[in-house]
Amino acid sequence: MSILLSEINEQPVAMERALAGGKDAIAELVAQIKKREVRYVILAARGTSDNAATYAKYLLQLTVGIPCGLAAPSVHTLYEAEVNYKDALVIGVSQSGAGDDINEVMVQAKKSGALTAAITNTEGSRLSEIAEHVLFCNAGLERAVAATKTYTTTLALFAKLAARWAGDTALAETLWRVPDALRTELHRLSGRAETVAHSLTHAERILAVARGLHLCTAIESSLKIAETTHTTTQAFSSADLLHGPIASVPANTPCLLLLPNGKTKPMMLEVAAKLEGRGARVLTVSTDADAALPLTDTGTELLAPLVDILPAQLLAYHLTVARGLDPDNPSGLTKVTVTR
Incomplete structure (x- = not known):
């Protein structure tokens, strides 16, 4: 492994x-x-x-x-x-x-x-x-x-x-109770993340979109996928996306949308509809049965980011493997980066 x-x-x-x-x-x-x-x-x-x-x-x-x-x-x-x-x-x-x-x-x-x-x-x-x-x-x-x-x-x-x-x-x-939610999430993602990853093998660009408390997950998802798979990625607050950048999203662009239960979900569903209207490929991470990647509810929106990063972590891993890259040692990177 x-x-x-x-x-x-x-x-x-x-x-x-x-x-x-x-x-x-x-x-x-x-x-x-x-x-x-x-x-x-x-x-x-x-x-x-x-x-x-x-x-x-x-x-x-x-x-x-x-x-x-x-x-x-x-x-x-x-x-x-x-x-x-x-x-x-x-x-x-x-x-x-x-x-x-x-x-x-x-x-x-x-x-x-x-x-x-x-x-x-x-x-x-x-x-x-x-x-x-x-x-x-x-x-x-x-x-x-x-x-x-x-x-x-x-x-x-x-x-x-x-x-x-x-x-x-x-x-x-x-x-x-969150560690047990992590265990459940890992079990539910088994096979699902790999399937989605294989469908993205030829993707040149991937967007990650969230709002509010979950913006951290979109940004971290973008980073994980970029650094391991060498894919061009970009993270957006859904509000910022609608303020102009959505115009640059062409048809078939994979868009990872974070839809945990809570305050941000209704507006994120609206963004999903707008992206689908442009022909983008919307991949939802949510507790809904039709989600591309399942999400385990933590009992409060305040703790959702502790779990909702797992789908992107596994997606990054499986996409890296599918492309024949080394998931443990991405090209040109080191474990500790010292900047000034």
Whole structure:
């Protein structure tokens, strides 16, 4: 079995480890958040970790009601500007903890008086040394270049933090059931993802579309498919797609649409109809019986992104294999990318 496929299948257990660990670390972080009266959150990340941060941007605003945004690391590293992060919680997210640009944001944030925290899979990393509070993914060593279990465990830690910060015991209890939802999803996707992947062997372009809380899944899906299969991909918020780019979608273009149960589903169905009207090939990921790729409901829309990335992960794997490529070592890529 390939390393990538093995790590995709490890995610239920990895998430259980992530949820079981770090209870004191999250409790201590939330205590400091309240003591220091944090007014807003800044998230610093790159690549897959940045997509996880996009989830947190929506989740924390929905659960604790304070503004959240993504950092612009080059403001510090290239333009050498200073930013006042006073009264902020600045969270650095990096599986390796080695990115110079993310670490520089953290250094500057700490210097200006922000409360700092890190989410990483690597103990002893530079990021874990800089941050005042550290939440470890406990995903185990991830050897495939394409990140999978570090992504979903990062989402789980954000959800755990949100539940504790908001005092939402129902969300916390539902979160503990997500690993079983992952197991169910993997079982339901068996065979289905491979069939869809084989039908995309000659696709030159694939779009991924979602809205709101699920935008992170569209972006991460696009990344996973692009980096493993060498396909040109693009992710859109459905709202942004309708503001012009839909005109560039020709007939037969595969469009992966995320339709988990919740607030975004009705408008996503409207987008699906518009794309079908243009002759695009719409591939839905939903709990509906006629979905191209089945989706397991998590019990709350807030946690759907922890599961709805699995179809794209498996689609990427099977499409890579169908094209005769190496799913574990995509051409020209390395596991750790250090940018400044």
